[in-house]
Amino acid sequence: MLHDMKLEDIVGDQYKEVTLDLYGGFTRKIIYTEIETPYPDGKLIVSTTDKQGIITHVNQSFVYMSGFEEEELLGAPHSILRHPDMPPAAFADLWNTVNAGNKWQGFVKNLRKDGGYYWVKATVIPNVRDGEVVGYTSVRRKPSLTKVDECIKLYPTLF
Amino acid sequence: MPYQFTVSPDFTPSHLAGWFIFNTWLQRQMSEAIHLEIYHDFQAQRQAIENDQVDLIYANPFDAAMLVREKGFRPLVRATGVSGEAIIAVNHESKVDNVVQFDSAVKVAVTDAPDIQMMGMIMLEPGDLDADNVENINCQNYVLVAKKLFNNEADAGIFLESAYDELSSIVKARLRIIVRSQISVIHHTLMVGPRLFDKSEQLHELLINMQNNEKAKGVLDSLGFQQWETVDDEEMYFMNDLVDTLLV
Numbered sequence: 001m002l003h004d005m006k007l008e009d010i011v012g013d014q015y016k017e018v019t020l021d022l023y024g025g026f027t028r029k030i031i032y033t034e035i036e037t038p039y040p041d042g043k044l045i046v047s048t049t050d051k052q053g054i055i056t057h058v059n060q061s062f063v064y065m066s067g068f069e070e071e072e073l074l075g076a077p078h079s080i081l082r083h084p085d086m087p088p089a090a091f092a093d094l095w096n097t098v099n100a101g102n103k104w105q106g107f108v109k110n111l112r113k114d115g116g117y118y119w120v121k122a123t124v125i126p127n128v129r130d131g132e133v134v135g136y137t138s139v140r141r142k143p144s145l146t147k148v149d150e151c152i153k154l155y156p157t158l159f
Numbered sequence: 160m161p162y163q164f165t166v167s168p169d170f171t172p173s174h175l176a177g178w179f180i181f182n183t184w185l186q187r188q189m190s191e192a193i194h195l196e197i198y199h200d201f202q203a204q205r206q207a208i209e210n211d212q213v214d215l216i217y218a219n220p221f222d223a224a225m226l227v228r229e230k231g232f233r234p235l236v237r238a239t240g241v242s243g244e245a246i247i248a249v250n251h252e253s254k255v256d257n258v259v260q261f262d263s264a265v266k267v268a269v270t271d272a273p274d275i276q277m278m279g280m281i282m283l284e285p286g287d288l289d290a291d292n293v294e295n296i297n298c299q300n301y302v303l304v305a306k307k308l309f310n311n312e313a314d315a316g317i318f319l320e321s322a323y324d325e326l327s328s329i330v331k332a333r334l335r336i337i338v339r340s341q342i343s344v345i346h347h348t349l350m351v352g353p354r355l356f357d358k359s360e361q362l363h364e365l366l367i368n369m370q371n372n373e374k375a376k377g378v379l380d381s382l383g384f385q386q387w388e389t390v391d392d393e394e395m396y397f398m399n400d401l402v403d404t405l406l407v
Contacts, residue, residue, distance in 0.1 A: 039285075041257075041258075041282070041285075041338045042338050044344075044405075046401065103403070123404040124404075125400055129396065137397070137400040137404060138404075142282075142284065143284075145259065
């Protein structure tokens, strides 16, 4: 279950509100700011989900960067990180790629619990056990600033 | 024919004797002949794996997936608290404090340890550095990586953290760390091959109880380990998936 964002969780006075249609056919009210949390050097953000995209494992870097508690993340859809600046086409491409059993990679602007954001270079692979896909592993690493700048220009054109 | 045991060639030199002590202890406990073969580089070790000349291996995380998927190996144990972290260091007089300050093409001194090289390259990515504009200078060991930095023959060096820590203080004084990995979930694993499957339970019991026996604890000390802990199949799959995500 994914709840609407709450104003009391938001850091900063300058914020915007929007309602997003998310994977799985539900909507979520998003409150977001222009406050960026820089990606820390040398760390990886790691998570796994089941086949429906429900989070089953997170590491400490995920907890730290997302601003959520681990208990809030486990059992939530991965789209809890979905930022309104990310074009839906990027996620459609992600799901099409991993559902076909392939590795997906891209640059993603993720939403924090406090309304801020952080950029990552994300890689998602299907977890195959005994020949069957049982879920997905996503690993995020520090992105190239040049690539992020390219995405900042490109992504608004994809809506 | 004795069983064949080998160790990932990236162990630190100070622990070479420890692996022979461990193998002697293991043979006595198992009442089996086990030959420890040390390969000096990953290529030679991979060739031995390919030729089915390995039954027991303390495997580099990079090779673990291949051992499971292609050779049917199973995980047994890992050393508690030991993970292979990487460091990127520069000459202490370098003007570079952050990878984004490197020029658009750099020379990087590396060993052939595949996991450390991979993690080092990932840490260079934020500076727009990748296989296309990084020239690797291959070194046989981490002392030689340091030497390349002293001599300004390389702009950066990629080190295994524990190997960097073991460099002398004089050497370290001439280097400066600019970034270190904090990944923690990628580790070496002791793995058994098909010829040893019928003894893997016995082996596992011996290993996870080593810290409870004074003599066996001394053997662990010689490896620089506190104790072994179980690695189950799912943990192994998880690490292999993780390494797969990092290979692009």
